[in-house]
Amino acid sequence: MCGIIAVTGVEDPLSTLLEGLELLEYRGYDSAGIALVTGEGDEAGLFRLRSAVRAQSIAELARLGAGAPRGRAGLGHTRWATHGAPTEENAHPHLDCTGRVAVVHNGIIENHRELAAKLDAAGHRRTSATDSEVVAHLVEAELETGADLLEAVRRSAAVLRGDYALAISYAGEPDTLVATRRTSPLIIGRTERAGVVASDIAAVLGTTRELYALGDGEIAVVRPGSLEVVDAAGEPVEPSPLRVAWGVQAARRDGYEDFMSKEIHEQPRALADTLLERVLPEGTTELEELAAFEDELRRVERVVVVACGSSFHAGEIGRLALERWAKLPATAEIASEFRYREPVLDDRTLVVAISQSGETVDTYHALAEAARRGARTMAITNVVDSLMAREADAVIYTRAGPEIGVASTKCHVAQIILFQVFALHLARLRGSLGEDELARLAREIEALPGLVAEALGRSDEYAAVAARLAEVNDVFFLGRNVGYPVALEGALKLKELAYVRAEAYAAGEMKHGPISLIDRHAVAVVVANRGALWPKLLANIEEIKARGATVVAVTDEGDEETGRLADHVLEVPATDELLAPVVSVVPLQVLAYSVAKARGNDVDRPRNLAKVVTVE
Ligand code: F6R
Numbered sequence: 001m002c003g004i005i006a007v008t009g010v011e012d013p014l015s016t017l018l019e020g021l022e023l024l025e026y027r028g029y030d031s032a033g034i035a036l037v038t039g040e041g042d043e044a045g046l047f048r049l050r051s052a053v054r055a056q057s058i059a060e061l062a063r064l065g066a067g068a069p070r071g072r073a074g075l076g077h078t079r080w081a082t083h084g085a086p087t088e089e090n091a092h093p094h095l096d097c098t099g100r101v102a103v104v105h106n107g108i109i110e111n112h113r114e115l116a117a118k119l120d121a122a123g124h125r126r127t128s129a130t131d132s133e134v135v136a137h138l139v140e141a142e143l144e145t146g147a148d149l150l151e152a153v154r155r156s157a158a159v160l161r162g163d164y165a166l167a168i169s170y171a172g173e174p175d176t177l178v179a180t181r182r183t184s185p186l187i188i189g190r191t192e193r194a195g196v197v198a199s200d201i202a203a204v205l206g207t208t209r210e211l212y213a214l215g216d217g218e219i220a221v222v223r224p225g226s227l228e229v230v231d232a233a234g235e236p237v238e239p240s241p242l243r244v245a246w247g248v249q250a251a252r253r254d255g256y257e258d259f260m261s262k263e264i265h266e267q268p269r270a271l272a273d274t275l276l277e278r279v280l281p282e283g284t285t286e287l288e289e290l291a292a293f294e295d296e297l298r299r300v301e302r303v304v305v306v307a308c309g310s311s312f313h314a315g316e317i318g319r320l321a322l323e324r325w326a327k328l329p330a331t332a333e334i335a336s337e338f339r340y341r342e343p344v345l346d347d348r349t350l351v352v353a354i355s356q357s358g359e360t361v362d363t364y365h366a367l368a369e370a371a372r373r374g375a376r377t378m379a380i381t382n383v384v385d386s387l388m389a390r391e392a393d394a395v396i397y398t399r400a401g402p403e404i405g406v407a408s409t410k411c412h413v414a415q416i417i418l419f420q421v422f423a424l425h426l427a428r429l430r431g432s433l434g435e436d437e438l439a440r441l442a443r444e445i446e447a448l449p450g451l452v453a454e455a456l457g458r459s460d461e462y463a464a465v466a467a468r469l470a471e472v473n474d475v476f477f478l479g480r481n482v483g484y485p486v487a488l489e490g491a492l493k494l495k496e497l498a499y500v501r502a503e504a505y506a507a508g509e510m511k512h513g514p515i516s517l518i519d520r521h522a523v524a525v526v527v528a529n530r531g532a533l534w535p536k537l538l539a540n541i542e543e544i545k546a547r548g549a550t551v552v553a554v555t556d557e558g559d560e561e562t563g564r565l566a567d568h569v570l571e572v573p574a575t576d577e578l579l580a581p582v583v584s585v586v587p588l589q590v591l592a593y594s595v596a597k598a599r600g601n602d603v604d605r606p607r608n609l610a611k612v613v614t615v616e
Pocket of ligand 1: 355363406407408496611613
């Protein structure tokens with residue numbers, strides 16, 4: 001969703017901003033803009049460019065920027081419309097009435113109507129339908145009282161309600177950027193001569209590695225080579241440094257046709273990195289990050305997982321491992337529902353938020369709500385020091401590297417494997433599994449990156465099956481037990497990438513209604529790895545075949561019995577029943593990818609979707 005980049009003290013602000021915007025576009029956007037502070041003293045002013053030609057907006061800015069005056073500092077923004085249509089007038093940066101204050105904003109100003117009414121009554125002229133523009137006018141009004149930019153932003157932020165990340169430039173202080181945030185993240189970077197503000201690590205990696213995470217309610221004053229941070233009361237605070245393990249190369253396509261294929265092929269590495277030094281062959285699990293949290297973990301009597309989309313599917317798989325291995329009652333819940341219920345929680349309930357970005361607003365608020373209700377909280381995320389990482393009592397990180405393709409692939413499998421390691425860890429702490437079983441599972445987990453690599457070696461076979469499905473418009477995904485969340489994930493991938501209607505069912509539910517939809521035009525993809533319920537799945541396949549549907553089965557290698565029943569098979573290497581999702585999701589990713597490509601869709605930026613969902 002919306003992205004912010006702001007720079008000062010760099011050689012060529014316009015091109016640094018455009019590069020930053022390109023690195024932010026993966027979040028999803030429908031318009032973009034930049035504002036440059038130009039000139040000196042009385043001559044200082046703002047130069048603004050905006051474009052709303054959807055995914056071409058950044059290229060359009062680069063074209064229009066060819067004649068731009070040289071800037072000293074500037075702001076850039078990618079917008080994903082929430083308040084106001086995706087038009088040029090609504091694109092950021094927004095200016096005040098004097099044209100000397102420029103603002104970029106992520107998030108939602110909840111009281112914007114009330115603020116706009118007051119500003120309008122005071123004679124301000126607003127030119128957009130956005131909630132964001134009020135900030136430019138609030139700052140203008142404070143500057144008129146003689147405040148400097150920092151003080152003007154501090155006072156303005158004090159009247160805002162909602163979630164926001166803001167970066168502000170003012171021609172009266174041409175080299176200064178002021179930034180502040182509540183809930184929505186902001187990162188500040190510094191070099192000897194420059195300063196940068198961004199909503200996302202990906203946008204700043206090329207500029208500097210000296211990074212700081214701005215705290216909730218804090219205000220940063222960024223000047224070339226210097227950074228000052230104050231709290232909401234204006235008292236100085238020490239900026240908190242941010243650790244980043246990724247280089248800028250990690251956010252590039254590296255010769256792959258698209259990020260999604262790169263990320264699918266990076267899965268063995270993402271899994272191996274996530275496991276590194278965390279599982280030892282004798283069954284010992286080392287989750288260093290949880291060392292200080294172990295006493296709390298021993299007291300836990302129940303686990304509730306909250307997440308959205310693919311992360312929710314990883315949670316569904318993880319909670320089954322918790323039940324079976326750690327013998328703990330565990331449920332997984334959709335974060336956007338959980339946060340508005342009245343969940344009954346106590347200090348013996350552990351609420352685990354799973355999120356690739358660590359920023360998804362519903363998951364973040366579900367986590368915060370759980371903490372308010374007295375639960376212990378933990379985050380599983382891929383982004384170090386992200387919002388959820390900072391909010392939770394404890395955090396464990398997937399180490400998948402940056403995921404740029406909108407559809408989650410490598411982060412999804414890394415979430416599953418990390419949750420499984422966590423489940424094993426709890427099983428060991430609780431003494432719920434014997435040493436032999438712990439050691440067997442540890443060895444099987446360690447083998448998973450290799451098995452995923454083997455599955456990827458079969459990509460051409462999977463793509464060949466996909467080629468036969470390129471024209472279908474209705475697909476059922478079926479699974480049982482741990483195969484059901486895999487079916488959910490397969491259906492989600494096909495929907496979001498190929499725009500094919502796909503529904504997932506727990507196979508045992510078919511007879512309770514959905515089977516009436518099955519006829520000879522239907523295609524059913526059945527996740528049929530061998531496990532305790534495999535014989536029952538075979539019966540489900542027979543029922544579907546008897547009604548004329550085409551069956552595509554994900555099977556363990558060499559499983560001829562399932563192979564004979566199905567029309568097409570997607571073979572994967574076999575592993576323990578509960579670990580199988582890490583491998584069996586791979587052909588479903590390739591299937592969705594291939595059908596989407598065959599239909600000419602943009603797999604990295606599927607329509608209507610954003611990578612990071614920072615609004616409800
Ligand atoms: C689907 C997908 C989304 C995300 C969901 C949660 O391929 O990527 O469903 O899983 O938006 O995002 P995070 O994990 O960042 O909280």
